[in-house]
Amino acid sequence: MLSVRVIFDPTQISRPTAIALGNFDGVHVGHRHVIAPILPQSLGDRNPRLTSTVVSFSPHPQEFFSGKLRSLLAPFDEKVALLESLGVEQLVLLPFDAELAKLSAADFMQKILIDSMQVQLISVGFDFHFGRKRQGNVNDLKNIWGERLTVIPEQKMNVGITDQAPVRISSSNIRTALAQGEIDLANALLGRPYNLVGKVIRGKQLGRTIGFPTANLELPPQKCLPRDGVYAVQVQVNQGNASAPAFGVMNIGLRPTVDGTQRSVEVHLFNWQGDLYGQELSVNLVQFIRPEQKFDSLDFLKAQIQKDCQTALRYLVAEPTLIC
Ligand SMILES: Cc1cc2nc3c(=O)[nH]c(=O)nc-3n(C[C@H](O)[C@H](O)[C@H](O)COP(=O)(O)O)c2cc1C
Ligand SMILES: Nc1ncnc2c1ncn2[C@@H]1O[C@H](COP(=O)(O)OP(=O)(O)O)[C@@H](O)[C@H]1O
Numbered sequence: 001m002l003s004v005r006v007i008f009d010p011t012q013i014s015r016p017t018a019i020a021l022g023n024f025d026g027v028h029v030g031h032r033h034v035i036a037p038i039l040p041q042s043l044g045d046r047n048p049r050l051t052s053t054v055v056s057f058s059p060h061p062q063e064f065f066s067g068k069l070r071s072l073l074a075p076f077d078e079k080v081a082l083l084e085s086l087g088v089e090q091l092v093l094l095p096f097d098a099e100l101a102k103l104s105a106a107d108f109m110q111k112i113l114i115d116s117m118q119v120q121l122i123s124v125g126f127d128f129h130f131g132r133k134r135q136g137n138v139n140d141l142k143n144i145w146g147e148r149l150t151v152i153p154e155q156k157m158n159v160g161i162t163d164q165a166p167v168r169i170s171s172s173n174i175r176t177a178l179a180q181g182e183i184d185l186a187n188a189l190l191g192r193p194y195n196l197v198g199k200v201i202r203g204k205q206l207g208r209t210i211g212f213p214t215a216n217l218e219l220p221p222q223k224c225l226p227r228d229g230v231y232a233v234q235v236q237v238n239q240g241n242a243s244a245p246a247f248g249v250m251n252i253g254l255r256p257t258v259d260g261t262q263r264s265v266e267v268h269l270f271n272w273q274g275d276l277y278g279q280e281l282s283v284n285l286v287q288f289i290r291p292e293q294k295f296d297s298l299d300f301l302k303a304q305i306q307k308d309c310q311t312a313l314r315y316l317v318a319e320p321t322l323i324c
Contacts, residue, residue, distance in 0.1 A: 006080060010112075015118040017053040019122055022055075024083075030155040037150045040087055064101065103132060104131050106131070107131070121150075157189060183285045200215040201217070217266065229291045233249065237269075248267045249309055270313070286316060289308055
């Protein structure tokens with residue numbers, strides 16, 4: 001049972017509110033800085049009546065204007081779970097339509113934030129814009145909320161070698177890192193391992209014939225996938241209320257060796273036997289190992305997968321934060 005209230009209908013908002021405004025795809029380290037000031041633990045006894053609320057638009061304004069779905073680091077269910085784990089009490093999804101798109105910044109503040117949500121405290125990132133043609137900015141919010149507005153400056157992170165410039169913590173930098181197989185960077189910016197959660201579905205039933213059965217995952221269609229190839233992964237197998245940890249190797253791609261046409265995401269678990277169909281796997285990405293290749297035979301593929309397992313194990317046992 002989720003304890004964060006997800007509100008699509010503005011009349012159902014629990015108010016007065018302390019709000020963090022933004023899309024927060026991935027709920028990365030930078031987002032968490034923005035959300036922190038409005039969490040119950042930050043509000044403390046001074047503002048006990050305020051409901052800790054994240055306010056986003058649905059659909060995302062870019063989707064509304066382009067008519068295209070965006071790929072997401074954290075699709076809806078994942079985002080709700082992440083916000084809940086932080087202690088957010090309410091997620092308000094403002095229906096972004098032609099009417100909202102043409103609302104002036106002043107009307108957005110008055111009608112939505114003041115009248116509809118009774119906003120007492122606000123936290124936003126430094127570059128937050130709102131209202132028609134993104135005319136409103138943090139100065140407009142400051143004029144009304146004054147000291148009750150927190151503006152979080154651009155967050156950067158030192159990664160890799162020390163003489164490298166710090167990297168901006170942003171959803172787009174995380175997407176780029178995933179697209180390049182730079183899992184260390186993506187995980188650092190996220191503040192947790194990038195994770196794929198899906199139900200195990202049937203594949204071509206070939207894996208077992210080469211000694212490497214693979215659990216094929218069904219993922220939310222909007223989930224952002226990292227580059228095609230082979231990864232070392234740490235997995236939780238969720239069986240009802242119980243959950244078992246395992247290590248494994250994952251392949252993402254078209255499987256040219258077996259003339260695959262659809263992209264698949266499949267995991268071979270080490271030291272695991274038994275049926276996984278219908279169960280849920282939660283897969284943490286640890287390390288990109290190699291690109292996908294077309295092999296001349298299943299025997300060559302099998303030999304390569306054996307090597308992949310050895311490589312993956314070396315990364316997995318060297319990873320101090322993993323539980324297994
Ligand atoms: C670690 C690993 C690496 C893989 N690498 C490749 C690859 O480089 N090229 C390829 O065509 N398929 C690759 N595959 C996918 C296999 O072709 C696939 O697992 C096999 O065909 C079984 O598919 P099935 O689950 O549909 O039965 C890999 C699978 C695993 C588990
Ligand atoms: N070690 C393992 N790792 C992954 N899946 C396993 C493992 N052992 C057994 N299985 C089971 O075997 C199935 C995969 O076998 P496979 O022949 O690759 O069939 P499919 O093509 O349907 O994925 C998995 O979905 C799971 O139910």
